[in-house]
Amino acid sequence: MHEMALSESILGILQEQAAAQNFARVKRVRLEVGPLAGVEIEALRFSFEVVSRDTIADRAELEIIETEGQAWCLPCGETVAVTQRYDPCPKCGSFQLQVTGGDEMRIKDLEVD
Numbered sequence: 001m002h003e004m005a006l007s008e009s010i011l012g013i014l015q016e017q018a019a020a021q022n023f024a025r026v027k028r029v030r031l032e033v034g035p036l037a038g039v040e041i042e043a044l045r046f047s048f049e050v051v052s053r054d055t056i057a058d059r060a061e062l063e064i065i066e067t068e069g070q071a072w073c074l075p076c077g078e079t080v081a082v083t084q085r086y087d088p089c090p091k092c093g094s095f096q097l098q099v100t101g102g103d104e105m106r107i108k109d110l111e112v113d
């Protein structure tokens, strides 16, 4: 399950931050996830809970902010909103789309003690 690997990398970042900024506990993690990132939110929540057990992020709340997917449509020559990777252009129905945003996952901020 790739959400498990993602959770481990999130936890790794939290531990680095804790060492650098000298905090002992993470209370809340705000995570931005794009709709095209291929992340299953429920699976991510579950695996984060598992990997963070007995760590600085034990019982930390995972707040997921879903960002918008964006793609460049070649026939239209403009940026359009998409919700899935293989969606057609909402304006012209073309599949000649180049994803330009919404395929990333990043930690937006943390609430710590």
Ligand SMILES: [Zn+2]
Residues within 6 Å of the ligand: 073, 074, 075, 076, 077, 089, 090, 091, 092, 093, 094
């Ligand atoms: Zn189009």
